[in-house]
Amino acid sequence: MSFADFMLRVQSVDTRIIRVLVFLAILIPLVNPLPVPMVVTDAPRTLYDFIEQLPPGSVMLVDTNISAAYRPTLYGTAEAVFSHAMRRGLRVVLTSFAPEGPMFNEQMIESVAVPAGKVYGVDYVHLGYRAGGEGAVAEVLRDFHGAYDTDFHGNRVADIPIMQDVRTARDVSLVVIHSAGGYAGGGWVRQAVDPYGLPLAVSVTGVMAPSHYPYTDAGQIIALLSDMKSGAEYETLIQRPGVSLAGMGAQTFAHILIILLIFLSNVSYFANRGRRAKK
């Protein structure tokens, strides 16, 4: 059998075999975690440094605009940043302008704030979901108490200790959004940065990141984190391994496999090019 024939057989392999290979490439590193050396890039470090220099007691507003399908991509970053903020003694106001966001806020509270002994209503508060997209963002920033009568658990916002000091956007020191779609960074730039000059950090999926570069270049977004890699880098910075770091091994192997598949496909293509020309 010639090399060209062999490569043609490789290219004609049943797609189920490819799917099994992909499955194994993801499963094995998840079951046997590999130590993946992480080099921290600028964006996570910028956000880390910004939070480090905020005085304890500063208010950080978080918009968890994650839907369930994007949990692996964005939740790790959200949890890591929340953990860092709790550790630094920041007061965190959790919101969401997506229906599924509050559930992830609650998961973060359970996994980060509760074990750390933080007090609900004093160290952090969960205001819940507010419908209306970018318009709702504008209303909340204009008047928190007007936009939210009660928090996620039904407590009156006016009675919550942390909210005594948080009435408008001017009481917020940092906004961090985790978004898988919709208005994302652009909307928050329009509603928070332009009118109020708030520092804004954005965590989005990898495909959304390029559309936010104009905002980072203009200085309107102080840090743009994208995808699970940024989450893994942030977990490395705060020395709290989480879901993002755990997934990097699988992501690495899957990427390598796809590169290999593309390579094999092209070797077969060029090996059989003469044959196609003859036909």
Next chain:
Amino acid sequence: MIYPDKYLSLFTLLAFCAIIYYQIRSQQQGAPLPWMRPISGLSAIDEAVGRATEMGRPIHFSPGVGGIVDEEAGQVLAGLQYLGYLAEQAGKYDIPLIATMRNPIVYTMAEDIAKEGFARAGAPEKYTPETVRFLSDAQMAYAAGVLGIFKREKPAANVMIGAWYAETMMLAEAATNAGAISIGGTARLFQIPYLVVTCDYVLIGEEIFAGGAYLAKDRVQLGSLRGQDICKAICAVVLAAGIVLVTVGATGLRDFIAQYGR
């Protein structure tokens, strides 16, 4: 009264609208038909209809997963144009049509559009409650539902033109595996590459808005296309001028646009 940093944006919007409106009126009053470059994705829609007719299998249509109260509304509405056309063809050639919807408001509109399409073909009785299906408001649940439809119903053609998110590649590839010809189109930048890789024909960006002009040779749409081309030319000239000026160190134009063009 006008926000000071939006003078230029308002002027540009009004100017573009005026240009487009003028071209529409010109076409309505009988101006010569503008030349249109062939867009293979639009020509392929009739091919898809023909394929479905020959094979006796359904056509699947979806306008994407966006809604009509967000920035993708234009894309969703553009996609629904194709539903009306496909419904008419389905009525004419007695082809099953399956239109799946993720957004409940879009679903209610799609029902009316499909019914009207079948009625235009003189076959209102061929519209059934199973023609337009609301699968789920959750993105991945919707995608799973469509995958199931591809597996069970094995459509001959898959037309997915509208506002698409992360499920794009999954659905297009699954359609290919089911033996369907796929025609995809979106103006959502992130998903265009996925459509290009997986679909047989692709409508990129603004091409999705050209459906009415191509499929029905509607003079209003043709005039609109011509107006859009003039606006694009203006943008290109301004861009080129800006690039040259900034390169030689004259930042006046850029600063002017940055100050008044928010």
Next chain:
Amino acid sequence: MATKTMPSAILAIVATVMILDNFLNIPVLGSLSSEIRIWGVIIAAFALGLASINLARFHVVRVARQTTDWPYSVACLIAMAAFGLGGIAAGPGNDYYRFYFANFFSPMAVATMGMTIFFIATAAFRAVTIRSLEAGVLLAAALVVMLGNIPLGDAISPHIPDAAEWIRRIPNMAGQRGILITSAIGSIAFGLRVLIGLERTQFGAGAG
């Protein structure tokens, strides 16, 4: 006549208010705009209810007729009743609902999303070949970006992540801006046609 003109009139008024609010600093417009957004949310909620009824009706018919795969329709109806109605009754903060979200909804959504990798792998194996110079350039860029996205890229060379960033930031953005500008103009034209009543897709008229 009223059934055709009234929706167009409402559409024109609402759209004009929303567009003008974006450009004009008039408090009344801002209030009207906020009110319209609230009504939009309310209408969306009603539409969701209507669509849910259609979904339930569709699956009840499938179960009654015992069409292909009808047991899945039973599962769908049970899930709708248990989690939809249960969630409305108990509220999203309830332990029952949180258990459902964390152990059913979220894993299923992630699993469905995760299937994308299988389709990407098969599509990459099938379609990503260097058939032309342009395809070769595209493939090289894709490889650099993929390597830049994993620690292996850093390990091979510290320039790979920088190169990946450059590809995303410069040529990728240039292409995206072109599509963005043309799509925006297309949206303006479409919106104008809808506003002045020349586009009737949303009222049931198709491209035919």
